[in-house]
Structures are given as structure tokens and as C-alpha cells.
Amino acid sequence: xxxxxxxxxxxxxxxxxxxxxxxxxxxxxxxxxxxxxxxxxxxxxxxxxxxxxxxxxxxxxxxxxxxxxxxxxxxxxxxxxxxxxxxxxxxxxxxxxxxxxxxxxx
Amino acid sequence: xxxxxxxxxxxxxxxxxxxxxxxxxxxxxxxxxxxxxxxxxxxxxxxxxxxxxxxxxxxxxxxxxxxxxxxxxxxxxxxxxxxxxxxxxxxxxxxxxxxxxxxxxxxxxxxxxxxxxxxxxxxxxxxxxxxxxxxxxxxxxxxxxxxxxxxxxxxxxxxxxxxxxxxxxxxxxxxxxxxxxxxxxxxxxxxxxxxxxxxxxxxxxxxxxxxxxxxxxxxxxxxxxxxxxxxxxxxxxxxxxxxxxxxxxxxxxxxxxxxxxxxxxxxxxxxxxxxxxxxxxxxxxxxxxxxxxxxxxxxxxxxxxxxxxxxxxxxxxxxxxxxxxxxxxxxxxxxxxxxxxxxxxxxxxxxxxxxxxxxxxxxxxxxxxxxxxxxxxxxxxxxxxxxxxxxxxxxxxxxxxxxxxxxxxxxxxxxxxxxxxxxxxxxxxxxxxxxxxxxxxxxxxxxxxxxxxxxxxxxxxxxxx
Numbered sequence: 001x002x003x004x005x006x007x008x009x010x011x012x013x014x015x016x017x018x019x020x021x022x023x024x025x026x027x028x029x030x031x032x033x034x035x036x037x038x039x040x041x042x043x044x045x046x047x048x049x050x051x052x053x054x055x056x057x058x059x060x061x062x063x064x065x066x067x068x069x070x071x072x073x074x075x076x077x078x079x080x081x082x083x084x085x086x087x088x089x090x091x092x093x094x095x096x097x098x099x100x101x102x103x104x105x106x
Numbered sequence: 107x108x109x110x111x112x113x114x115x116x117x118x119x120x121x122x123x124x125x126x127x128x129x130x131x132x133x134x135x136x137x138x139x140x141x142x143x144x145x146x147x148x149x150x151x152x153x154x155x156x157x158x159x160x161x162x163x164x165x166x167x168x169x170x171x172x173x174x175x176x177x178x179x180x181x182x183x184x185x186x187x188x189x190x191x192x193x194x195x196x197x198x199x200x201x202x203x204x205x206x207x208x209x210x211x212x213x214x215x216x217x218x219x220x221x222x223x224x225x226x227x228x229x230x231x232x233x234x235x236x237x238x239x240x241x242x243x244x245x246x247x248x249x250x251x252x253x254x255x256x257x258x259x260x261x262x263x264x265x266x267x268x269x270x271x272x273x274x275x276x277x278x279x280x281x282x283x284x285x286x287x288x289x290x291x292x293x294x295x296x297x298x299x300x301x302x303x304x305x306x307x308x309x310x311x312x313x314x315x316x317x318x319x320x321x322x323x324x325x326x327x328x329x330x331x332x333x334x335x336x337x338x339x340x341x342x343x344x345x346x347x348x349x350x351x352x353x354x355x356x357x358x359x360x361x362x363x364x365x366x367x368x369x370x371x372x373x374x375x376x377x378x379x380x381x382x383x384x385x386x387x388x389x390x391x392x393x394x395x396x397x398x399x400x401x402x403x404x405x406x407x408x409x410x411x412x413x414x415x416x417x418x419x420x421x422x423x424x425x426x427x428x429x430x431x432x433x434x435x436x437x438x439x440x441x442x443x444x445x446x447x448x449x450x451x452x453x454x455x456x457x458x459x460x461x462x463x464x465x466x467x468x469x470x471x472x473x474x475x476x477x478x479x480x481x482x483x484x485x486x487x488x489x490x491x492x493x494x495x496x497x498x499x500x501x502x503x504x505x506x507x508x509x510x511x512x513x514x515x516x517x518x519x520x521x522x523x524x525x526x527x528x529x530x531x532x533x534x535x536x537x538x539x540x541x542x543x544x545x546x547x548x549x550x551x552x553x554x555x556x557x558x559x560x561x562x563x564x565x566x567x568x569x570x571x
Contacts, residue, residue, distance in 0.1 A: 003225070003227060003228040003229070004227070004228065004229055004232075006228075006229075007228055007229025007230065008229065010229075011229065011340065011343070014340060014343065014345075014348055017345060017348055017349060017352075018336065018348060018352055021336075021348065021349045021352035021353055021356065022352050022355070022356045023356070024126065024353065024356070025129075025352060025353040025354070025355065025356025025357040025360070026356045026357065026359070026360050028126065028129050028130050028133065028353075028357055029129065029133050029357040029360045029361055029364075030360065031133070032133040032361070032364060033135060034368055034452040034458045034459055034462075035135065035458075035459040035462045036132070036133060036134075036135060036138060036459065037321075037361065037364065037365055037368075037457070037458035037459050038194065038195070038198075038321075038457045038458060038459045038460060038463065039132065039138060039142070039459070040129075040132050040133055040138075040357075040361060041198060041321075041324065041325050041328060041358070041361055041457075042194070042198045042201075043128070043129070043132045043141070043142050043145060044129065044132075044328060044332070044353075044354045044357055044358055044361070045198050045201055045202050045205070045328045045331070045354075046142075046145065046146070046149070046201070047125055047128075047129070047145055047149065047332070047350050047353065047354050048202070048205050048328060048331040048332040048334075048335050048350070048351065048354040048358075049149070049201075049204075049205045049208070049335075050149065050152065050335050050339075050346060050347050050350035050351060050354075051205060051208050051209045051212060051241075051331075051334065051335040051338050051339075051347065051351070052153060052208065053152055053153065053156040053339075053342075053344060053346060053347050054209075054212045054335070054338040054339065054341065054342055054344065054347055055208055055211070055212050056153070056156045056157060056171055057156060057161070057342050057344070058212055058215055058216070059167050059170060059171050059174075060157075060161055060164045060165065060166050060167060060171070061161060061164055061165070062165060062167065062215075063165055064165055064167060064170075068215065068218055069215045069218065069219060070167070070170070072211045072214060072215050073211070073212075073215055074170055074171075074173075074174045075174075075208075075211055076207075076208040076211035076212050076215075077171060077174035077175060077178060077208075078174045078177050078178040078181075079178065079204040079205070079207050079208045079211070080178070080204065080205055080208035081174065081175050081177075081178025081179050081182060082178045082179075082181050082182040082185070082201065082204050083182070083201045083202070083204045083205035083208065084149055084153075084178075084182065085178065085179040085182030085183055085186070086181070086182030086183070086185050086186045086197075086201050087182075087186075087198075087201045088142060088143075088145070088146040088149070089182065089183055089186030089187065090186040090189065090194065090197055090198070090201070091132075091142045092139065092142055092143070092146075093186065093187075093191075094191070094194065094463055095138050095139040095142060096139065097191070097463055097466040097467050098135065098138065098139070098462075098463075098466055
């Protein structure tokens with residue numbers, strides 16, 4: 001129990017951050033036209049690939065001969081990068097089409 | 107060194123701000139593209155920062171890291187460029203699953219690295235256990251969703267007593283996590299048990315949910331991945347991961363709810379087996395009713411001499427890649443003096459906005475697209491409605507049949523038009539697995555075949571008349 005209290009105390013700022021970020025996330029996306037649901041989901045999905053940073057930290061701290069950590073960490077970086085880069089690129093492609101549509105309108 | 111650390115802590119802040127503004131802009135049509143680029147820039151900056159952020163006694167392994175980043179980026183870009191617009195939903199699901207897998211791997215290695223003698227009952231370990239749990243669910247769940255949308259897995263694949271199985275798996279996974287943490291010291295075998303159970307739970311969680319609900323599920327799993335990333339961020343005390351992850355977790359949840367609202371269903375209803383569990387009840391209604399078949403010539407004549415025609419596109423249009431062909435038909439008819447519009451159901455296709463993306467690709471002018479309510483006002487005065495590969499979104503059972511799994515979903519009232527022509531590959535029920543009484547309606551005729559070929563035929567026939 002003490003250990004948990006200690007964790008809660010030490011990470012106070014992080015926990016504050018957690019609470020405010022949740023609120024902000026809900027506030028930002030209150031009214032979205034249906035047309036944008038898919039691109040928004042795809043863009044948010046790319047942001048969720050932010051775990052790549054954890055994988056980078058993990059690898060930077062691993063000993064090169066620690067094969068378990070090295071292999072899984074590298075796989076983690078690769079997969080998360082596919083998520084990030086692919087996610088943003090796909091979102092951009094979708095939104096490009098909407099732009100085309102706007103030009104056709106004018 | 108100190109100065110560099112301080113500076114880098116603030117570049118993380120810049121990344122976070124870019125994420126927030128990016129997401130905000132992404133939810134408005136005019137700024138969406140800019141928003142996406144801003145979020146991407148934020149991510150690039152965050153990755154760069156994480157590479158140079160001073161870590162005491164780090165081995166760095168830069169060559170390996172850069173290699174993995176380059177491989178991942180190349181694959182990601184390649185896939186994103188090649189993928190057809192129609193396969194977008196499954197793509198998002200696949201990407202999301204990879205993000206979840208990454209969270210899972212990071213948590214797994216962290217467990218492996220904790221010195222065996224530590225008492226597992228502390229905040230760090232609890233967080234890691236949760237990250238492992240959430241990441242694994244997101245991974246296998248997204249893969250199942252991907253399989254369902256790709257058609258590898260059909261909805262007919264039913265697990266025995268899905269609801270019970272689901273609860274049992276959830277209890278088992280949480281139990282395994284609690285057991286792992288209650289041990290006097292870390293036992294990696296128990297970690298692996300938690301991993302295995304969480305992976306299976308992801309499968310049992312998504313499998314019973316019908317394919318028609320997959321967009322909602324993907325959005326939900328997306329917010330799981332965000333939460334997983336935030337939990338992993340707590341392990342490293344990294345603000346960008348916490349903030350970015352939670353931002354996605356929260357906005358993903360809201361987006362999920364918005365999507366459910368568009369279908370007039372509750373999230374609870376979707377997760378606790380909406381379509382698939384009650385699909386059997388409605389499947390038997392086709393009885394010995396016979397649908398009337400039309401020829402392309404009939405339809406072409408009707409179209410050419412109509413004053414007002416409305417096209418209702420659905421997933422079939424996407425599958426057949428017929429967006430350009432339908433636009434061509436629409437232009438030809440417009441030249442003949444027919445008033446042609448498209449009626450877009452918010453959840454037509456496999457994702458909200460799917461049809462908008464598709465028709466935008468074919469340069470269909472925005473003002474020719476009618477939204478649900480506007481379209482429903484137009485149908486009574488419409489001479490002919492051309493339903494192209496849509497099914498559940500025009501199913502009148504949603505209005506009258508309380509036993510129907512889609513009861514209550516707002517639909518396009520195409521049956522109010524003077525004539526309805528349904529273009530479909532076969533009489534098979536739609537993705538939700540429900541029969542459609544519209545097909546047997548008095549005013550309805552069926553035109554069987556691949557949407558693209560049928561439309562091409564119509565174009566020819568209209569020209570011949």
C-alpha cells in the first residue's frame with residue numbers, strides 16, 4: 001500500500017496531466033460532421049502510435065547483447081512507426097480528396 | 107547537458123500543443139488536412155526529441171533504432187500510397203493493431219527487465235500490467251476487425267455463448283494480472299499467462315460483434331491503443347506519450363459515441379452483440395417471396411425519361427470501384443435533362459463518410475450529395491431511385507420490424523419514390539445478415555451483377571435509346 005501511495009505522490013503531475021488531457025480530448029471532439037469521422041479516426045489512430053517513443057527509450061536503454069529486449073524493442077519501433085507514418089499518410093490521402101472536391105465546387 | 111534536457115522537455119510541450127491543435131483542426135472540414143499535417147509534425151518532433159533526450163548510461167543503439175524507424179516508415183508510406191480508398195477502414199484497423207502490438211511488446215520487455223527480486227505490487231508494475239493488457243486486446247481485437255472487413259472472417263463464425271465467454275475471459279485476464287502482482291516477486295511465466303489471456307480476450311471481445319458494427323469497434327479499439335500508449339508513458343514518465351495517448355483515448359471514445367449516435371444505437375448495444383446475436387430471428391423472413399428482375403434496357407429507359415433520379419450508393423459501389431462509372435452515368439443523364447442527385451446515408455459503406463470519400467475521388471460535385479434528411483424529403487417526388495450496392499441503409503425493416511436487429515436506425519426512405527431499382531450482385535442479405543423487404547416491394551426491381559459492369563451497361567443503353 002505504501003508503495004502505491006508513494007507512486008501516486010511521485011507521479012502527481014503526471015496524474016494531473018492525465019485528468020486534464022482526458023477532459024481536453026473529449027472537449028476537442030464534440031461536434032464533428034459525419035464526413036470527417038473516418039479521417040478523424042485515422043488521424044487519431046496515427047497519434048496513438050506515440051508509443052513509438054516508449055519503444056525508442058526502451059531500445060536506447062537496452063544492452064546490445066540483451067537479445068530479448070533488442071528484438072522485441074526493434075519490432076515495437078517498427079510496428080509503431082508503421083502505425084504513425086502509415087496513419088498520417090492515409091489520413092492525408094483521404095483529406096486530399098475533400099480538397100479536390102472543394103476546388104470542383106468553386 | 108542540463109540545458110539540453112530543459113530544452114527537450116519544452117520541445118515535448120510543442121509536440122503536445124501540435125497534437126491538440128491538429129486534432130481540433132481535424133474535426134473541421136476546411137482545416138482538416140492542415141490539422142493532420144500539424145499532428146504529424148508534432149509526432150516527428152517528438153520522435154526526434156526522444157532520440158536525443160539525454161539518458162544516463164544509455165547504450166543508445168542508434169543504428170538499430172534508425173534502421174527500425176526507416177523500415178517502419180517505408181512500409182507505412184508504401185502501404186498508405188498503394189491502398190485503395192475502398193479498403194480504408196480495414197487499413198485503419200490494421201495500423202491500430204500494430205500500435206497496440208507495439209504497446210504490448212514494450213510492456214512485455216519492461217516486465218522482463220524488472221529485477222526479479224522487486225515486489226510487484228507497486229504503481230510501476232500495475233501500470234505495466236495494464237499496458238500489457240490493453241495493448242494485447244487492441245492488437246488481437248484490431249486484427250479480428252481487419253479480418254472481418256477483409257472478408258477472411260465471416261459473421262457466421264460464432265463462438266459458443268459469446269457473452270458468457272467474454273465475461274469469463276475478462277475475469278480470467280484481470281485475475282491473472284492480480285495474481286501476478288500479488289506474488290512476492292516478479293515471475294515472468296505469470297506475465298506470459300497474462301499476455302496469453304489478454305490476447306485471447308481481444309479475440310473473444312470482437313468476434314461476436316457483427317461486421318456492420320466494425321467501424322464503431324475500430325474506433326473503440328483506437329481509443330484503447332491511445333490508453334495503452336498513455337500507460338506506457340507512465341512507465342517512462344514521458345509527457346508526450348501520456349498526453350498524446352490520453353488525448354486519443356478520450357477523443358476516440360467520444361468519436362465512438364458519435365458514430366453510434368449516427369446509427370441510432372448505444373455503444374452498450376453494439377458491444378453486447380447487436381447485429382449478430384439477433385440476426386437469426388430476422389433471417390427467415392424471405393420465405394417464398396420473389397423479387398422482380400429488371401433488364402438494363404428497362405432501367406435505362408426509365409432513367410432517361412425520368413425528371414428526377416436519386417442514386418443511393420453503398421458498399422457494393424466501393425467494392426466494384428464504380429465511383430467513376432456512376433459519375434459518368436450521372437453526367438450523361440444530366441445532359442439528358444434528368445435531375446440527378448446522390449443520397450448519402452451517414453453509415454453507408456463500411457465507415458461513416460466512406461461514400462463521401464469515394465465520390466469525392468470521382469470528382470462528384472459536393473452540391474449533388476444529399477444528406478439523410480434532405481434526401482428523405484426528396485424521395486416522394488423522385489421518379490426513380492437507383493440503389494447501387496446498398497442494403498441495410500435502405501431496409502424499411504428498421505422502421506417497422508421491432509424484432510429486426512437494425513430496428514431504430516434511421517434509413518433512406520427509398521420506397522417512397524415512384525420506382526426503385528436495386529443493383530446487387532445476388533439476393534444475399536447485406537453485411538448485417540438481414541433480409542430486406544424492400545427487394546420484394548411492388549415498386550422494386552432488381553438488376554443483378556457487378557455494380558461497375560451494370561452501370562457501364564446502363565451508360566451504353568442510355569446512349570442507344
